Amino acid sequence: MPKLFSGPEDRRIKRALCVVAHPDDIEFYCAGAVLLMTRHGVAVDFVLATSGDKGTRDGGKSRAKVARIREREQEMAADVLGVKHVVFLRHPDAELVESLELREELVREIRASKPDVLLTFDPNVPYRFHPDHRVVGRVALDAAWPSARDPLTFPKAGTPHETAEAWCFGGLQPTLEIDVEEVLGKKIEARLAHASQTTSPAALMRRWRAMARIEKFHQVNLR
Ligand SMILES: [Zn+2]
Incomplete structure (x- = not known):
């Protein structure tokens, strides 16, 4: 079995x-x-369900307007992170369910993007966790393995692709800790691009300088 990637600096990615x-x-x-990867030339794509x-x-704003603002903010954040390709699947917020339709959509995106590493939510999470996060993690992992790999699964959703690993965040048992100190300034800049979600940029900056230096993942071998 091939050795797991050592982290975002692993040149096999x-x-x-x-x-x-x-x-x-x-x-x-x-x-x-993401920043540690894109700065040495890794192509990173984003998919948002x-x-x-x-x-x-x-409550006075329409959902369509909120979506437009937030897509634009995500594109600005992607720009800061060195990411050129952002896909919005535009499912209704807070209503995601595990479905074969969502799995097929994610298979299509995985086959188009052909990642070595899939970064998504860890579905093994505490009870108080956004249900959309739980659903996306579970369906993305099911899409990567085995659906995207197998040619007879969703044959209209592109050419099969085998993803080497998944790095799952937000879970209870991280196995990979990444120190992102050297890119923390840019990470905070990307977060601040989400202006509609930020009440005090100064307070956020202070908080994130203190708590956003370490990112934790559960590394899963999918080969
Ligand atoms: Zn969320």
């Missing part, structure tokens, strides 16, 4: 794909790892 539920999930959980269309306390 050429491509990576982040699959998350909402705009700003990537910045919260794995933006440092929803556009966070309920992510506001202002």
Whole structure:
């Protein structure tokens, strides 16, 4: 069995794909790892299952408007992170369910992106965890292994692809800790691109300088 990747600096990693539920999930959980990869030429793609269309306390805004603002913010954050390709699947926020339709969509994205590493939510999480996060983690892992690999599964969703590993974040048993100190400034800049989700940039900056230096993943071999 091939050795697990040592971390984002492992030169065997050429491509990576982040699959998350909402705009700003990537910045919260794995933006440092993304920066450590893109800065030495790894192509990283983003897929968001929803556009966070309920992510506001202002009941006067329409969901379509919230989604438009948040997609734009995610694209600006991706730009800071060195990521050129962002796909929005536009499922309704807070309504994700495990379905074969979602699995096929994610198979299509995995086969198009051809990642060596899939970064997504760890579905083994505490009870108080956003249900969309749990669903995305579970369905993305099911899509990567074995569905995206097998030619008779969703044959219209592209050419089969075997993803080497998944790095799952937000779970209870991390096995890979990444120190992102050297890119922390950029990581915070990407998070601040989500202006609609930020009440005090100064307070966020202070908090993140103290707590966002280490990113934790559960590393899963999919080969
Ligand atoms: Zn989220």
